[in-house]
Amino acid sequence: MEKKARKTPCKETFEQLVVESKTPATAVLLLNSPEEDILVKACEAIHTFAEKGDENKVSLLGFGALEPLCRLITHYNKLVRRNAFMALGIMATNGDVKNALQKLDAVPLIIEKLSPEEDTVVHEFATLCLASLSVDFICKAQIFDNKGLPPLIHLLSSPDPDVMKNSLEIIFNLVQVYECRLAVHKLGGIPPLLKLLKSDFPVIQQLTLKILQNVTTDRDTCNVFREEQGFDKLMDILNNVDFRDLHADALQVVANCLSDSESVQLIHNGGGLTRLMEIVLTPNMPEIQSNTVKCITRVAQSSESREVLHKQDVEKVLVELLSVADIKVKSSTCQAVAAMSLHRASKDSFRDLGAIPEVVQLLNSENLMLRSAATQALSSLTHSNQRNALLVYEEGGHEILVQQLYGSCLRTVANSAAALCNMAEQKTIRSSILSHGVIRALVEPLKSSDTQVLVNTTLCLSVLACDEEARAELQRAGGLQPLVNLLHSYHKELLHNVCLAVCVCASDEPIAVEMCKFGALEILQEISQSVNRRSSFTKLAMTSLLNSNLSVKYSLTGHLTSTDIITDGFYDAGKARPGQRVLTLEELFKQPVNGHRPVIVINTATDKKNEEDEPKDEMQSESLTEKPWNMMDDVSLQSLVKEAKESILPLKDEQEQYAALARLVSDAMGGAVEMEKLHEFSWMLHLSELKFQLQSNVVPIGLISKGIYCHRALLFKCLADCIGISCSLVRGEYNRAWNEVLFIWSAANNQRSSQPCRYIVDLMHQPGSLLAVDTPAAVRYQTIYPYQHCSV
Structure with a gap:
């Protein structure tokens, strides 16, 4: 093993043994000998033969050497045990041998020989075996379950560098598993690992750093790392130019440990942040620069730490890095810009230092990772900062961001929508x-399965849909149905955003009608019954839909307020049952023709052919005559509307207006009917005849000449809305309906009242009362x- 400043310590030596066997097959046969001297020689012969290459290792496997060697590693004779481990360790480096060894369940036997009482050579080749085996997931579990981690941690203090290296390799393989990763610090693994950072062997230092990269992803491990002065030891490496090849790995460990303000303050007090600023600008070292920026990003996760970095002028350093050629450095820098932009002052600093044009340019990169990072930076830079948003717009960033919505990278789509x-x-x-x-570009993300994409897309839509043409475009692009489908979401933030978008879109009646057609109201009604899902947002969405679709509102709630103005196309389909979707007028x-109650429709518009004497704008005329159904x-x-305008509007007294309008409605629908003779009033037969004549379930209200409470109240509301006087419409039970009016007048003493009084207008028995x-x-x-039976 190559070292930096010292020679490898000598292992314990043994006398040379003469190999008497001439073929490997013979040596394998001798492994079953009862003679200890022969066993020693046979194991040594196999070790020597296996060292010569993989082909020899496979040959030995074919001759059946594995099973007797696994048996001999537990032999009572120390020399036999040592030579058996040497042979087995060398053979295990071959893939075929390793696979065969896994099936022999040799892991517990090998772990048993990691005890301090065993020979150093045994430790070396036992760990060599486990290093090969621990690459496999099942073997990782076997080593951990058989309590292999404690002796391996103990062997990190071995005087033999090969034992240390092999043990580190095994631990590195083990800590890829979450359970093993957590166990390292609990078993006291951090102190010996930190000591190995000063090893004379670069391979040991690198393995140690890689293990620390894995284990310090755990918060408790980070705390132990900090308590053991881990930062000081890492800074020793980072301050040593001779260890530059270790800087990238060391920086990743630092990044893991900087997620809490206490660690940030600790490294800052030791001059660590200043050193990071120096390292990050080291030219021609992209990997080190990238990892250093990742450290900065981790530091910037808390508001206190961002303030510290801001005082260190980190914005200036990051802006310089945006012009570095390396893609990874630029990507990491954009992520750091995004993190620092959560600090209000940093947003302004980035703008003043010219970061925004640089980031906008990166949106054109062919690299997906860099584009994603750039959109993330712009999302953060423009959040609650109109000057930055304006600058991105001036640089043409908005046009590129719209195109990014069509991308395949979910993070890019989410960030672009947010920006x-x-x-x-x-x-x-x-x-x-x-x-x-942008509206068409947002439709596909509305169908995404990624929560963040949906959260950002729906929020963006709720802002953009305040424009009337945008709402129409969303409808044309087929975006309403996926938007309504998202009302099924159980994600709180997403549901809130969807409700906002629905609320904004519902300001247009045709769009509200279509959303209701897609089941929006039924979903919102279901949500209203859920304690966990209902909120002010869901209530607002339902209210908006109903206010823009008064026909459905009246069917569901049985009430229209004085501000709910009936217009052409309004229809009364009767009281809707819970969970029942109110059909559209087209569907009705x-x-x-059926035997159910008729649907009463309002249509005050005049067809062009009926007003040839009144010149109309061509487009207006077309809009009046274009009906999707045959609505006569x-x-x-x-x-009636004309008569109401001519005879009622001139009346100056408010009470007289209501009374006159009530008489007009009563006369149009059969006149006054005594309550005792109501059963003689043949309104049902009349409506059935109208349905038969029209061959339709939908009956225009003006054709009804015999109407009762529900028909007269609807006509009264329609005429009142047409001439601009205020009244509500309330549905009761058993075909009852009435209009409530409000004005400052007391019927009791026939004079003005100090408080507004509510009255019901009699349209049936004493019209006008x-x-x-x-x-x-x-x-x-x-x-x-x-x-x-009634309360007074």
């Missing part, structure tokens, strides 16, 4: 981002139950 979201908060930038097709039109013009309703809410008269109007 675009940050930039889109400014209207000018948002318009430009939209002009580059296509159903064959409601001439009677149009006449105002019934104060919760009075016996109002309760009788709202229910079919006898008065004495």
Whole structure:
């Protein structure tokens, strides 16, 4: 083994033995001899023969040497045991022999001979055997389960460098397994490992550092490492130019141990951060630079540590590294920029030092890793910083980021969406981002299975969809269904973002209708029943959908407020059952005529052919006549709207307006009906005849000449909304419905009241009467139950 400053210690020597056998087959046969001298000579002959190459090792395997050698390593004779281990150790370096040895279950026997009482040569070749075997996962488990780790840690203090090297190789293989990694510090492995950092043999130092890289990923191990002055020993290496070949590995260990502020402060007090700044700018050492930047990134994980680095002017160092040619250095630097940009002052420093144009340029790299790191840096730099976002926009970064959304790297897509979201908060930038097709680019990420991609994409969409054209583009691009599907998510942040996006998109009625068609309301209703999933976000999304789809709102909630303005296309499909999706008007039109209650539709629009005398804008005329279904013009309703505008709006008294409108509605739907004679009012037959005449379940409200509570209340709400007077619409049981109005007037003393009063408008029995809410008269109007069963 090559060393740095000293010779390898001599092993214990033995007298030369004469090999009497002339063929390896004979030597293998002699392994079964009862004579100890013969066993010693046979083992030595096999060792000598095996040393000459892999072909000889395979030959010995074929002659059956393995089983007797495994038996002889436990022989009571020390010399036999030693020579048997020498032969077995050399043979085990061959792959075929190693595979055969695994099947013999020799691991427990070998571990038994790692005790301090055994010969150093036995330790050397026993560990050589285990080093070969420990590459296999099953053998790793066997070594650990048979308590092989404690004696291996003890052998790290062996005077023989080969024993130390072999033991390190075995431990390195073992610590690839999580359970073994945790056990090293518990078994006292950190102190002897740290001592080996001063070994004269580079291979021992490198193996030690690689083991430390693995074990220091555990927080408890890091604490022990710090208590044992591990940082000081690593800094000794980093400060020694003769150990430059060890710097990259040493820096990875440092990076692992810098995840807590206590460690950062410890290394800072010892001048470690200053030294890192010096190392990171070492020219022509890309691996060392990359690992040093990783250390900086780990330091920057806490706000206290970022403040320390900021005072060290780390931003200046990182900006210099952005121009280094090596891809790994640039990638690591972008990640460090992202971490440091969580510090508000660092964001401004990076901008002032010219980092943003450099990072934007890296978005054009052909290297996926570098592009991902660059998008991560821009995401962090633009977060809550409008000046940085504007600079990225001026550098054309937004256009490249949109293209990154089509990439295959999930991290790049997630980071790009986050950066675009940050930039889109400014209207000018948002318009430009939209002009580059960002909405279509976001549709595919909405179908991703990666949570972070979905979280960032939906948040970005919620910001961009405040633009009307963006919402229309999302609908055209087929993005509504995947968005609605995400309402099924149990991830809290994702569900919140999806609800925000749904809420924004629902501001357009056609989009709200389509989302309802995809089952958005049913999913949100289900969520509302879950204690763990419901939130103010889910409630907001449902409210927005309902407010933009009043037909569905009325079916589900049975209530429209005075601010819910009925428009053309509104329909009353009746009360929806829990969990039932409210069909669209198009779907209802296509159903064959059935025996259910009719669907009442509102349509005040006038077809072009009915208004030839009134010139219209060509596009406006087309929009009026373009109907996806055969929804006939409601001439009677149009006449009622016209009459209401002419006869009711001129009335100056608010009470008179409500009374006059009530009489207009009553006259249109069969006039006043005494409560006792309501059963004689043949409204059901009339509606059945209309359905038969129209050959449709959908009936325009203006055609109804015999209507009761539910029909009159809907017509009253429609006309009131058309002429601009305020009222609500409430559905009751058994075809009851009524309108509530609110104004400052008291029916009790016929004068203005200090508080607004609520009244129900009588449209059936004494049209125009105002019934104060919760009075016996109002309760009788709202229910079919006898008065004495109702609360006053």
